[in-house]
Amino acid sequence: MSTPASKHPKGLYFLFLAEMWERFGYYLMIGIFFLYMTDTQSGGMGLPKDQGSDIYGTFIALVFLTPFIGGLLADRLLGYRLSITIGGILMGLGYCGLAIPGDTFFYLSLALIIIGNGFFKANISTLLGNLYSEPQYLPQKDAGYNIFYMGINVGAFICNFVAAYLRNTYGWGFAFLAAGVGMFIGLIIFWAGNKTHRDYDIRKPAQPHDMPLWKVFSIVILPAIIVGILSWVLIPGDVFGSDSTDAFIFGSIPIILFYVSLWARASTEDKKPIAALLSIFAVVVVFWGVFKQxxxxxxxxxxxxTDRSLPEPLEKPAASLGMVQSVDPTPSTVPDFDAAFRTRTDAEGKVITKEGVSPYLNNLPREEWPQTGSSLSLISTELFQSINPFFVIILTPLVVSFWGFTRRRGKEPSTPAKMALGLFITGLSTLVMVGAVWVGGNGQDKVSSLWLVGTYFVVTIGELCLSPMGLSLVSKVSPPRLTALMMGGWFIATSIGNKLSGILASLWDTYDDKSYFFWVNFAVTVSAALVLVLMLKWLRRIMEKPAI
Known part of the structure; x- marks a missing residue:
């Protein structure tokens, strides 16, 4: 327990560190996941990009779908601390399992991570919200979630450097093992701080009008599994682009109907906040569809x-830190370098990218290729995924200070208004990539890495206006006995958005002009922002708590 004079409860800092290490493991794994699946040069799985995108999108969708089940079990049966522990152990085992070659261990490990995240993710966020249930901490709840969110991104920033060093020096398996070690460190920290949060681990028994746990499993979860399997097996062709997408979308319908039924069966007092949350869940699907690309x-x-070359003075120090990826040409299999591998357009203007050597060599002039027997030192691709968490760490204090500044002057936007602003800013980030496509001649030439830095900078501002605000909103608005379940609903919206990101990304090769890909992302994101803006008055009217 914290003293009344504390600005934040002490448990925040233990949950901060536990989540930091858990996210270290998750983002290390996810940072190299697509690269590992599509790698043909260094012992990866060698899958086509569209198949890799489909698996990636399905995985991150299921990872955020299972918190619905984990939140329900924590609310009614297991409690938060036990659920978090079960989830952490399963995820740690899953990350370690990815180090074992073979499709069987690959898919089994993904299943362990998916189930484990269901027990961990929603419940640690709910436990954090419970820490702020005391009146002296309630005004700092948004700031607390921002701090917690910054902890997530400290882990996400560090992990890619560890991943680059291990996979470049020892191979993919050692990088996946490091993700498992990070998860187990997070669990140790979580239990080291047990006395600061054990009093807030309170199960919320079902009310008379709540659906019993056995009934939820029998008429929601089991049908979702059955519908998903039948959709995969029986539906001829691809309704939504692939068998896995069909299975996920049709399998999600019973769960979506369950949340609608929560609203339909709720008391008059609970109907309004549930309606508000469900409306916001529907809109933010689009944010995750763009952000998770x-x-x-x-x-x-x-x-x-992207030009990933390093100035010569930086090559050795970068290599010693594991930041360098070596690229070797293979002249024996490349009879005509320029004709075979330089990215170019055909007579109709369609971009052609040939495979067979390192992807980096596709649109690199032959005179810039390394000589036979030497290699080209490049910044490892996964390090670009540390840009977003770096900006989160840097910008979070500024964003928190800005909202504090507006609050002191009585001009702070409502939480939904912040989220609408975040959606619009996310849309602007895609326009940065439109500029990158234009400068690079639609993929014919490499462009500066500053274009990616720029788009990550803009999208991070949008993220900070939306994601931590969403977590805080769910915690503040949900009926107390349904908090973890509604937190699971937030992650279901994230899950559907994640699957949308995989669907959109799998279309990459179908766009002759790559700028159209980013224009589509811009259009859907800004449209979602406008929908949320149109709902703001309605949301303020039905949300009874003034702080919202």
Whole structure:
């Protein structure tokens, strides 16, 4: 317990560190996941980009779908601390399992991570919200979630440097093992701070009008699994682009209907906040659909189209830190370098990118290739995914201070208004990439890495206006006995958005002009922002708590 004079409860700092290490493991794994699946040069799986994007999108969708189940079990049966512990152990084992070669261990490990995240993710966020249930801490709840969110990104920033060093020096397996070690460190820290948060681990028994736990599993979760399997097996062709996408979308319908039924069966007092949250969940799907392309479309841009060369004085120190990826030409299999591998357009203007050597060599002039027997030292691709968490760490104090400044003057926007602003700013980030496509001649020439830095800078501002605000909003608005369940609903919206990101990214190769890919992302994001703006008055009217 903290003293009344404390600005934040002491448990915040233990949850901060536990989540930091958990996210270290998750983002280390996810930072190299797409690269590992599509790698043909260094012992990866060698999958086509569209198949890798589909698996990536399905995985990150399921990772954020299972918190619905984990939140429900924590609320009604297990409590938060036990659920977090189960989840951490399963995730740690899953990360370590990815180090074992073979498809069987690959998919089994992904299943452990998906289930483990369901027990961990929503419940640690809910436990944090419980720490701020005391009146002296309630005004600092938004700031507390911002601090917590910064902890997530400290882990996400560090992990890619560790991943680059281990996979470049020892191989992919050692990088995945490091993710597992990070997860287990997070669990140790969580239990070291047990006395600061154990009093807030309070199960909330079901009310008479709540659906019993057995009934939720029998008429929601089991049907979702059955519908997903049947959609995969029985539906002829691809309704939504792939078998896995069909299975996910159709399988999600029973869960979505369950949340609608929560609203339909709720008391008059609970109907309004549930309606508000469900409306916001629907809109922010689009944010995640664009934001989560950092692991697919933006990673492809970094791998193929970004100048990742290092000035000669930096090569040795960067190599000693594991930041350098060596690229070797293979002349024996390349009879005509320029004709075979330089990215170019055909007579109709369609971009052609040939495979067979390192992706980086595709649109690099032959005179800049390394000589036979030597290699080209490049910044490892996954390091670009540390740009976003770096900006989160740097910008979080500024954003928190800015909202504090507006609050003191009585002009702080409502939480939904902040989220609408975040959506609009996210849309602007895609326009930066439109500029990158234009400067690079639609993929014919490499462009400066500053274009990726710029788009990550803009999207991070949008993220800070939306993501931590969403977590805080769910914690503040949800009926107390449904908090973890509604937090699971937030992650279901994230899950659907993550799957949307995989669907969008899998279309990358279908766009002859890559700027159209980013224009589509801009259009859907800004449209979602406008929808949320139109709902602001309605949201303020139905949310009874003035702080919202």
């Amino acid at each position: 950092n692991g697919t479309a933006l990673t492809t841009w970094a791998e193929y189209y």
